[in-house]
Amino acid sequence: MRRALAALSWVAGAVALAVLPTTVGPYYTNVFVTFAIFSVFSVSLNLLLGYTGLFSFGHAMFFGAGGYGTALALKHVSGLALLPAVGAGVLASLVLALVLAPIVVRVSGTAFAMLHLAFSQVLYVLALKLRAITGGEDGIGNFPIPPLNIPGVASLPMKDSPQNFYYFAIVLLALSLWLMWFFTKTPFGQVQLAIRENAKRTDYLGFKVPQSKAVIYLVSAAFAGVSGSLYGLFHNLVSADGAFGALVSFAPIINIMIGGIGSFMGPILGTALFLVIEEVTSRFTERVELVIGLIFVFVIMFAPLGVLGTAKMLKQRWLAGRTARDAVQRAA
Amino acid sequence: MDQTTAMYVAQGLHGLAYGMVLFLIAAGLNVIFGMMGVLNLAHASFFMLSAYLGFQFVSITGNFWLALLLAPPATAICGVLMERFLLTKVHAFGHMGELILTLGVAQIILAAVKGIWGTESLPLKMPPILEGRVTFAGLDYPIYRLFIIGLALAILAVMTLLLYKTRLGKIVRAAVSDAGMVNALGINIPLVFMMVFGIGIWMAGVAGVAIAPILTVFPGLADQVGMDAFIVVVTGGFGSLLGAFVVSIIFGLLSSYGVQFFSQFASVLIVGFMAIVLAIRPNGLFGARDA
Amino acid sequence: MNILETRGLFHDFSGLQVLSDVNLQIRDGERHALIGPNGAGKTTLFNVVTGTYAPSRGQVFFKGRDVTGWAPNELSRIGMGRSFQITSTFGRLSAFQNIRLAILSKRGIRFSLFRSVDKMREITRETEAVLDRINLTAERDRAASALSYGKHRALEISLALATDPELVMLDEFAAGMSRDETHYAVDLVRRLTEGKTVVLIEHDMDVVFSLADRITVLHRGEILATGTPTEIRHNQAVKDAYLGDLEV
Numbered sequence: 001m002r003r004a005l006a007a008l009s010w011v012a013g014a015v016a017l018a019v020l021p022t023t024v025g026p027y028y029t030n031v032f033v034t035f036a037i038f039s040v041f042s043v044s045l046n047l048l049l050g051y052t053g054l055f056s057f058g059h060a061m062f063f064g065a066g067g068y069g070t071a072l073a074l075k076h077v078s079g080l081a082l083l084p085a086v087g088a089g090v091l092a093s094l095v096l097a098l099v100l101a102p103i104v105v106r107v108s109g110t111a112f113a114m115l116h117l118a119f120s121q122v123l124y125v126l127a128l129k130l131r132a133i134t135g136g137e138d139g140i141g142n143f144p145i146p147p148l149n150i151p152g153v154a155s156l157p158m159k160d161s162p163q164n165f166y167y168f169a170i171v172l173l174a175l176s177l178w179l180m181w182f183f184t185k186t187p188f189g190q191v192q193l194a195i196r197e198n199a200k201r202t203d204y205l206g207f208k209v210p211q212s213k214a215v216i217y218l219v220s221a222a223f224a225g226v227s228g229s230l231y232g233l234f235h236n237l238v239s240a241d242g243a244f245g246a247l248v249s250f251a252p253i254i255n256i257m258i259g260g261i262g263s264f265m266g267p268i269l270g271t272a273l274f275l276v277i278e279e280v281t282s283r284f285t286e287r288v289e290l291v292i293g294l295i296f297v298f299v300i301m302f303a304p305l306g307v308l309g310t311a312k313m314l315k316q317r318w319l320a321g322r323t324a325r326d327a328v329q330r331a332a
Numbered sequence: 333m334d335q336t337t338a339m340y341v342a343q344g345l346h347g348l349a350y351g352m353v354l355f356l357i358a359a360g361l362n363v364i365f366g367m368m369g370v371l372n373l374a375h376a377s378f379f380m381l382s383a384y385l386g387f388q389f390v391s392i393t394g395n396f397w398l399a400l401l402l403a404p405p406a407t408a409i410c411g412v413l414m415e416r417f418l419l420t421k422v423h424a425f426g427h428m429g430e431l432i433l434t435l436g437v438a439q440i441i442l443a444a445v446k447g448i449w450g451t452e453s454l455p456l457k458m459p460p461i462l463e464g465r466v467t468f469a470g471l472d473y474p475i476y477r478l479f480i481i482g483l484a485l486a487i488l489a490v491m492t493l494l495l496y497k498t499r500l501g502k503i504v505r506a507a508v509s510d511a512g513m514v515n516a517l518g519i520n521i522p523l524v525f526m527m528v529f530g531i532g533i534w535m536a537g538v539a540g541v542a543i544a545p546i547l548t549v550f551p552g553l554a555d556q557v558g559m560d561a562f563i564v565v566v567t568g569g570f571g572s573l574l575g576a577f578v579v580s581i582i583f584g585l586l587s588s589y590g591v592q593f594f595s596q597f598a599s600v601l602i603v604g605f606m607a608i609v610l611a612i613r614p615n616g617l618f619g620a621r622d623a
Numbered sequence: 624m625n626i627l628e629t630r631g632l633f634h635d636f637s638g639l640q641v642l643s644d645v646n647l648q649i650r651d652g653e654r655h656a657l658i659g660p661n662g663a664g665k666t667t668l669f670n671v672v673t674g675t676y677a678p679s680r681g682q683v684f685f686k687g688r689d690v691t692g693w694a695p696n697e698l699s700r701i702g703m704g705r706s707f708q709i710t711s712t713f714g715r716l717s718a719f720q721n722i723r724l725a726i727l728s729k730r731g732i733r734f735s736l737f738r739s740v741d742k743m744r745e746i747t748r749e750t751e752a753v754l755d756r757i758n759l760t761a762e763r764d765r766a767a768s769a770l771s772y773g774k775h776r777a778l779e780i781s782l783a784l785a786t787d788p789e790l791v792m793l794d795e796f797a798a799g800m801s802r803d804e805t806h807y808a809v810d811l812v813r814r815l816t817e818g819k820t821v822v823l824i825e826h827d828m829d830v831v832f833s834l835a836d837r838i839t840v841l842h843r844g845e846i847l848a849t850g851t852p853t854e855i856r857h858n859q860a861v862k863d864a865y866l867g868d869l870e871v
Contacts, residue, residue: 057431113427114371187733190724197715204673204699207728292436
């Protein structure tokens with residue numbers, strides 16, 4: 001019965017996604033694409049943060065690498081197809097992660113967070129200064145966006161068709177989410193959790209902790225790269241601020257904190273909530289820092305487990321209370 | 333000395349001055365981290381807040397010295413309030429909690445500063461006595477920068493004395509090593525934490541007022557100088573005051589010579605230096621403490 | 624054959640000499656207790672042998688191989704297990720998940736990315752078997768940190784044993800237990816370590832005399848004596864060091 005219900009809700013969800021552009025119009029379709037991109041980005045960070053206990057402040061590096069990788073590939077390689085272009089972005093992220101992995105897997109805790117902040121600063125500065133390559137402050141814009149060629153079936157233009165792009169992005173992002181979900185369900189996913197709980201014991205049980213961290217790091221970076229690449233394609237622009245700026249760095253952390261750090265869906269819920277909060281507060285104040293700051297402070301002080309985490313905790317308490325009440329009743 | 337040497341020395345002194353300012357900020361950050369394990373991401377924001385408060389004091393009284401005297405303690409009080417009422421509540425969530433909280437406070441301070449004083453950059457006039465230049469060994473050099481170097485060294489000397497010659501200093505040094513043990517010995521650790529936190533912020537506050545006449549007061553101060561100070565701490569090594577000192581000076585010199593010779597790429601030079609150090613020693617040049 | 628041997632082992636911490644010329648010999652299949660007053664260097668010896676850190680001087684041999692300076696995970700993979708005096712499990716993971724990790728490592732499944740772990744029946748079965756042997760089947764889905772102290776300790780010991788090591792190093796496995804819990808734990812250890820070599824750090828002499836085939840006494844970083852329980856009981860040097868309070 002449960003299985004039937006679950007299957008039904010998946011189908012309903014798929015149908016809803018399919019008809020979304022035609023139902024809600026272009027503005028909200030674009031909002032949804034942004035939501036989807038940042039969901040994947042946030043979930044990719046949560047693989048490091050929530051699942052492995054590695055706090056990265058500069059995850060934007062991989063987001064940005066994805067964007068620049070794709071943009072540069074499309075700009076310089078004439079005739080490059082769409083999927084390989086996204087691939088170029090993912091590759092850029094992976095290369096960056098491979099370069100950094102040997103350093104970062106040997107540190108943990110605050111050092112890890114700080115190293116990332118430092119490195120993402122490096123990249124931000126490089127993106128600004130290496131004008132010849134990155135276009136500096138203006139970034140790379142108006143690069144060609146090829147149509148999606150499904151050999152033998154169709155060629156879907158992407159450039160000025162928000163609807164086509166929506167479908168393309170959603171499929172790619174949904175696939176990313178599913179892959180990350182599956183990743184957490186593998187035996188390796190258990191090693192992730194073990195490292196988070198007790199890295200020392202994990203070592204004593206025979207697991208190679210630095211190498212395992214490196215694998216998680218690469219996977220997390222790759223998916224951040226996917227989201228960054230799609231973001232660049234979506235706006236047809238990659239710039240230092242848009243790719244590595246503070247907001248991009250903080251957004252996934254906020255999303256994870258609001259939604260709940262201990263679950264897969266938490267960051268996705270958090271992304272949605274934060275978008276709503278942003279939308280609402282932007283009518284009252286321009287000071288986005290104030291909103292972000294207040295959210296950080298309030299959430300960490302009063303609801304550090306996020307919405308999903310707090311809900312789960314409350315449910316467990318209620319359940320425990322009910323078991324106790326039942327026991328008392330039976331005893332009476 | 334001849335013209336070219338004079339120019340190099342001048343640049344060097346510029347760098348030294350900036351390095352000293354960085355050190356004032358980084359030192360506080362480092363001691364707070366070493367003792368409490370808390371990386372205060374709002375540290376640079378307090379630095380900036382003090383500059384703004386200094387500007388306000390000067391606007392009201394017209395007296396730079398009053399600003400230098402009053403703004404840092406005022407900022408330190410804000411810092412201690414944050415520590416007492418907010419930071420202590422999130423210890424349960426470990427480092428991540430503290431990072432997020434201080435990050436939040438940093439954003440709030442930024443918003444407050446923009447809201448109260450606007451986004452334009454504001455001037456803070458240095459006192460007339462420090463204007464002008466002084467000539468020595470054939471070099472004509474602005475007095476104010478020498479003042480900054482002197483002020484920083486004086487504070488450093490006082491702090492070193494406090495740390496190594498007083499009972500309180502001994503307690504603090506012990507607490508940096510093992511706060512739990514010191515607590516077990518009956519010493520009021522929360523009070524010690526609060527004091528050290530306050531002094532750390534005070535030092536950053538002094539740096540804020542001191543550098544304001546040169547950099548002017550603007551909302552990007554925290555990010556700009558803060559990032560440099562943070563890089564100093566990371567490169568020098570968490571918890572190592574010596575590392576912070578050495579790297580501050582290197583950075584100051586790199587940034588001023590860098591600007592002269594590489595203009596655009598000076599900042600690349602600095603982050604490049606950091607990247608190289610971290611690649612070889614991920615815990616910083618002198619760092620030993622594992623977070 | 625000596626399954627474990629240390630030769631000329633020295634270790635110091637910033638000038639403080641903690642181990643001096645320790646030549647430990649553990650025979651294949653025996654249960655060997657390591658005793659001595661606090662600060663004698665027992666845990667340091669454990670740490671050096673199990674790879675927590677490399678010794679300042681000297682060598683460690685395991686199954687005839689020089690493993691000096693090897694990392695804990697490398698030692699685990701060639702058959703050495705270790706438990707901790709202060710319980711060190713995966714707190715928020717269930718008892719089932721805890722044991723399963725050890726089983727996965729035993730089976731060499733450390734980087735597997737392509738299967739769903741919950742669907743691996745063999746693994747599940749083995750994990751359940753272990754849980755059954757330590758009587759934790761009822762609590763299999765409870766978080767490790769939510770277990771009662773005794774059961775948490777049982778999990779702790781079991782983690783060290785679930786990778787099926789040939790040599791298991793137990794650091795005060797009965798730490799903090801009541802009389803009854805200790806009896807139960809001794810029985811558990813005896814059952815679970817059948818056919819294995821055991822080295823245990825112990826303060827409780829009852830435990831030592833009911834489990835150990837041989838005893839090594841460590842005092843101020845040096846081996847004072849090695850021998851059977853009877854020999855040790857009557858050893859004058861040991862008595863002097865302990866002022867005769869080894870009487871049981």
